[in-house]
Amino acid sequence: MAEDPVSAWNRSCRDDGLDPAEVRLVMGRYLAYRDYYRRESRGSPLPLAKWFEWYRIETASEASGGSPAADGCSVDSGAQNRGAIARPDAFLRALASLASVASGS
Numbered sequence: 001m002a003e004d005p006v007s008a009w010n011r012s013c014r015d016d017g018l019d020p021a022e023v024r025l026v027m028g029r030y031l032a033y034r035d036y037y038r039r040e041s042r043g044s045p046l047p048l049a050k051w052f053e054w055y056r057i058e059t060a061s062e063a064s065g066g067s068p069a070a071d072g073c074s075v076d077s078g079a080q081n082r083g084a085i086a087r088p089d090a091f092l093r094a095l096a097s098l099a100s101v102a103s104g105s
Contacts, residue, residue: 005101006101009094009097009098009101012094012097013094016087016090016093016094017083017086017087017090018083018087018090018091018094019083020094022083022084023083023091023094023095023098024098026052026055026084026091026095027095027098027099027102029055030048030051030052030055030095033045033046033051034051048092048095048096048099049092049096052084052088052091052092052095055084056084056085056088056091059084059085060085
């Protein structure tokens, strides 16, 4: 029996050392950003890869300043979400893969 796409995506995240909950949290932020731009007719939102570049820079600057962890890390409530900073290439691949799993393609 073949593994369902969501389970395969979760396994792939873990294999890459990423927390699937963190990836979902970041995707939610991107979708909120994208939907806001579309809903408010503010022009075209940035594509995922370009938006992620800016998100990663902002996250890294907050992390270096000792900001509190973002909610949503499934490992430990006190853990810092660091996949976007530590493994940006793998994280972006996981985001893009999640988008395709969610759309069913």
